[in-house]
Amino acid sequence: MSSRIYLSSPHMGTLERGYVDDAFASNWIAPLGPHVDAFQEEFARCVGTPHALALSSGTAALHLALQLVGVGPGDDVLVSTLTFSASVNPIRYLGACPVFIDSERTSWNMDPALLEEELAMRARLGRLPRAVVVVHLYGQSADLDPLMAACDRYGVPVVEDAAEALGSTYKGRTPGTVGRVGIYSFNGNKILTTSGGGMLVSADGELVQHALKLATQARDTAPHYQHSEVGYNYRMSNVLAAIGRGQLHVLEDRVAARRANHAFYAEAFRDLPGIQFMPEAPWGRHTRWLTTLTIDPEAFGADREAVRVALERENIEARPVWKPMHLQPVFANFERRRGSVAEDLFRHGLCLPSGSNLTRQELERVVEVVRAVPRKQGLRTAG
Incomplete structure (x- = not known):
C-alpha cells in the first residue's frame, strides 16, 4: 500500500532544531524560560497585539479567557455551533451553559x-449572556464588524477562538486580536505547531497578568507558597516555545503552501459538477488551513461519505466537516438559534489533505481518487 497521506501533518524546518538545541544547552527545560518570553514577544508582534501568554494548549487558553471575562456557574455563553468541541468544553468546565x-x-x-x-431577545428578557465565543473556522475569519457591533450594543464581551485561523486576516487585522481576549492553538495539525500548546492574547495587560498567575497555580507574591485563588498548571515549556519560535519565522511560507494546495484542488476539480469549495469571504485572507468543500451527491454522483471512504481505502486521510455542537449528545439539551446551515455543511462537507508539506505527487493521488468515485459508484449501482 502507498504511504499514508495525512490531513494536516506537522511541518518542521531547520530553525526549530537550533532553538531546541539552545534550550537543551541552557538546561531550560521546564515551563518558563527565555524561549517562552521570546515566543510571547515575537507572537505578539506577529499578530499585532500588546500582550501574549504562551500556554499548554488552546483549550487552556480558552478556559482562562472565559474565566477572566467573568463566566461562572449558571451563566449563558453564546458560541458558534459549527466548531470543534474544544470551543465549548471550557464553557462547561466553568459550570456555564x-x-x-x-x-x-x-x-x-x-x-x-x-x-x-439572540442578543435582542435576551435583552428583552433580562437574560443577556456573560460572553460570546466567536470561532474562526478552517483558516477564515468570521465577519467581525457586525458581530462586535452587536456585542458592544449590549455590553457583552467577545472571546475569539482563532485556534484554526493564525495567518488569516480581517480587513487588515488579525482575527483573535479584535475582541476582549483571543486564543490560538499550536496543536500538531495546526498551521504553526509546538506539538501541543496555545496562546492567549489581549490588549488588556491586567487581564493577561491575571491569566499568567492563574496558569502558574495562582501563586501569590510571597517567599513561600501561598494561594488566594484556585489556579492551573497551564504554562508552556521552554522546549515547546523554542519550536514555536522557529515555526513563527516560516508562517507566511506555510500559509502560501496551503493556499497553493487549495488552488491545485480547485483547478483539478473545476470541471466536476456538484463540488463547491468553502468560499473566501471578501473581508480578508483565508489561510486554507484545511481545504474544505461540499459535495452535492445528485450532481456529483456520490455523497461525501463515499468520497471519504474511497480516500481512506487508498490510505488517504480526509474528514467530514465538524459535526455541529447542537447535534452532539453531550450538548443536545442546550439552547440554540437555528442550525440548518451548519447541519447542511456537515452533511455534505469534507476536509481534504492540506498540509504545507504535501508533494505534487500526493496531491495528484488525492485528485485521482476523488475523480474516480462517481464512476465506481455507478459501476456498483449497475452491478
Missing part, C-alpha cells in the same frame, strides 16, 4: 444576524 448560533454561508462562521436576534 452554551447557547449555539448557526453559521452563515459566506464564511461558514457565526451568523451576525442570528447573533443580533
Whole structure:
C-alpha cells in the first residue's frame, strides 16, 4: 500500500532544531524560560497585539479567557455551533451553559444576524449572556464588524477562538486580536505547531497578568507558597516555545503552501459538477488551513461519505466537516438559534489533505481518487 497521506501533518524546518538545541544547552527545560518570553514577544508582534501568554494548549487558553471575562456557574455563553468541541468544553468546565448560533454561508462562521436576534431577545428578557465565543473556522475569519457591533450594543464581551485561523486576516487585522481576549492553538495539525500548546492574547495587560498567575497555580507574591485563588498548571515549556519560535519565522511560507494546495484542488476539480469549495469571504485572507468543500451527491454522483471512504481505502486521510455542537449528545439539551446551515455543511462537507508539506505527487493521488468515485459508484449501482 502507498504511504499514508495525512490531513494536516506537522511541518518542521531547520530553525526549530537550533532553538531546541539552545534550550537543551541552557538546561531550560521546564515551563518558563527565555524561549517562552521570546515566543510571547515575537507572537505578539506577529499578530499585532500588546500582550501574549504562551500556554499548554488552546483549550487552556480558552478556559482562562472565559474565566477572566467573568463566566461562572449558571451563566449563558453564546458560541458558534459549527466548531470543534474544544470551543465549548471550557464553557462547561466553568459550570456555564452554551447557547449555539448557526453559521452563515459566506464564511461558514457565526451568523451576525442570528447573533443580533439572540442578543435582542435576551435583552428583552433580562437574560443577556456573560460572553460570546466567536470561532474562526478552517483558516477564515468570521465577519467581525457586525458581530462586535452587536456585542458592544449590549455590553457583552467577545472571546475569539482563532485556534484554526493564525495567518488569516480581517480587513487588515488579525482575527483573535479584535475582541476582549483571543486564543490560538499550536496543536500538531495546526498551521504553526509546538506539538501541543496555545496562546492567549489581549490588549488588556491586567487581564493577561491575571491569566499568567492563574496558569502558574495562582501563586501569590510571597517567599513561600501561598494561594488566594484556585489556579492551573497551564504554562508552556521552554522546549515547546523554542519550536514555536522557529515555526513563527516560516508562517507566511506555510500559509502560501496551503493556499497553493487549495488552488491545485480547485483547478483539478473545476470541471466536476456538484463540488463547491468553502468560499473566501471578501473581508480578508483565508489561510486554507484545511481545504474544505461540499459535495452535492445528485450532481456529483456520490455523497461525501463515499468520497471519504474511497480516500481512506487508498490510505488517504480526509474528514467530514465538524459535526455541529447542537447535534452532539453531550450538548443536545442546550439552547440554540437555528442550525440548518451548519447541519447542511456537515452533511455534505469534507476536509481534504492540506498540509504545507504535501508533494505534487500526493496531491495528484488525492485528485485521482476523488475523480474516480462517481464512476465506481455507478459501476456498483449497475452491478
